[in-house]
Amino acid sequence: MAVINRIAEYFDEMKTWRQHIHANPELSLDCEETAAFVVARLREFGVSEIHEGIAQSGVVAIIEGRGAAGPTIGLRADMDALPLQEKTGLDYASKIDGKMHACGHDGHTTMLLGAAKYLAETRNFSGRVALIFQPAEETVGGARIMCEAGVIERFNISHIYAMHNMPGIPVGEFHTCAGPIMAAADEFEIQIQGKGGHAASPHKCVDPIVVAVQMAQSIQTIVARNVDPADQMVLSITQIHGGTAGNIIPDTAMLAGTVRSFSKEVQALVIGRLEKLVAQTAEAFGATATLNYSYGYPATVNSARETEFAVKTAKHIAGEARVMDDLTPVTGAEDFSFFLEKCPGAYVALGNGDSAYLHHPEFNFNDEISPVGASYFAKLVESAQPI
Numbered sequence: 001m002a003v004i005n006r007i008a009e010y011f012d013e014m015k016t017w018r019q020h021i022h023a024n025p026e027l028s029l030d031c032e033e034t035a036a037f038v039v040a041r042l043r044e045f046g047v048s049e050i051h052e053g054i055a056q057s058g059v060v061a062i063i064e065g066r067g068a069a070g071p072t073i074g075l076r077a078d079m080d081a082l083p084l085q086e087k088t089g090l091d092y093a094s095k096i097d098g099k100m101h102a103c104g105h106d107g108h109t110t111m112l113l114g115a116a117k118y119l120a121e122t123r124n125f126s127g128r129v130a131l132i133f134q135p136a137e138e139t140v141g142g143a144r145i146m147c148e149a150g151v152i153e154r155f156n157i158s159h160i161y162a163m164h165n166m167p168g169i170p171v172g173e174f175h176t177c178a179g180p181i182m183a184a185a186d187e188f189e190i191q192i193q194g195k196g197g198h199a200a201s202p203h204k205c206v207d208p209i210v211v212a213v214q215m216a217q218s219i220q221t222i223v224a225r226n227v228d229p230a231d232q233m234v235l236s237i238t239q240i241h242g243g244t245a246g247n248i249i250p251d252t253a254m255l256a257g258t259v260r261s262f263s264k265e266v267q268a269l270v271i272g273r274l275e276k277l278v279a280q281t282a283e284a285f286g287a288t289a290t291l292n293y294s295y296g297y298p299a300t301v302n303s304a305r306e307t308e309f310a311v312k313t314a315k316h317i318a319g320e321a322r323v324m325d326d327l328t329p330v331t332g333a334e335d336f337s338f339f340l341e342k343c344p345g346a347y348v349a350l351g352n353g354d355s356a357y358l359h360h361p362e363f364n365f366n367d368e369i370s371p372v373g374a375s376y377f378a379k380l381v382e383s384a385q386p387i
């Protein structure tokens with residue numbers, strides 16, 4: 001692996017940062033202490049500007065290159081942890097009950113700090129780099145809030161990059177793909193209003209249970225019969241509630257589920273079909289129903305040119321054989337998608353090796369990959385904006 005030599009020298013220091021962040025996890029928008037730690041490091045490195053308090057605890061740092069004025073490249077890391085009880089038994093395990101860095105955002109923050117240290121020291125690039133440390137990737141979409149605060153426009157970011165560690169991919173390998181790489185994750189809830197009564201006299205009732213079962217069946221045909229087989233998507237009914245006793249037909253029933261899609265067209269098709277099936281199935285049985293559809297994170301869509309550039313840069317760091325550009329899109333979601341809706345860029349997966357999976361109480365970010373990720377970030381800047 002050809003990590004940048006200077007960054008390889010930061011290995012022990014990066015490990016210390018990562019394990020400190022790991023031991024002190026924070027949730028959602030409340031990443032104040034993590035942000036303070038990040039800001040303290042950035043001040044030590046002597047970055048050009050530090051902007052705090054964006055999306056509550058988000059931080060944007062600017063480093064000016066020593067070349068000519070030019071564009072601003074954006075690099076992003078997430079800082080938040082998960083509400084989970086850690087079971088790794090590590091000596092630097094979470095000090096806080098019920099909170100844990102089980103998605104490796106401690107490592108993402110560390111890799112961006114490593115790149116910041118190197119870039120502030122060497123400044124071997126033209127234009128500027130904007131380092132974005134965001135909270136709340138796991139919850140309310142810190143990226144969305146930073147976008148709404150105008151981060152892209154305010155710092156004039158012209159292209160943007162991020163990465164996520166990935167268990168199951170060999171240590172230090174990069175996997176990505178052009179186009180959609182992660183899904184849009186939406187949720188829906190359906191309330192069915194029937195007419196309850198004695199279960200011995202169903203003819204005097206409108207049974208919402210029967211309607212719910214029919215609806216759940218017909219909704220599954222959206223995937224099977226309406227969506228182009230070439231398009232990937234998931235529709236799962238994950239809840240069905242109704243009734244209280246064996247001899248009562250209830251008044252109401254409820255269904256809920258999730259929709260994962262990779263394009264706005266498929267998403268719109270699914271919503272259109274859901275609306276029809278919900279209204280007309282209810283009507284057919286003499287019931288009424290309301291559909292409540294909530295949009296989650298949009299699909300994460302890598303732009304073609306920036307993905308090609310990211311792949312080229314990753315090959316420079318990891319070697320030709322350790323970079324794959326044909327990753328099968330993942331049905332999980334990621335709020336980096338909000339940045340990619342505003343600005344071209346690329347999201348890549350960096351192999352975390354044979355660890356427990358993300359969001360598992362035994363997961364741990366692999367410190368070995370910190371210099372690889374930091375080198376990738378730094379090389380993106382030096383290659384995109386050479387002196």
Ligand code: NI
Pocket residue numbers: 103104105137164
């Ligand atoms: Ni994550």
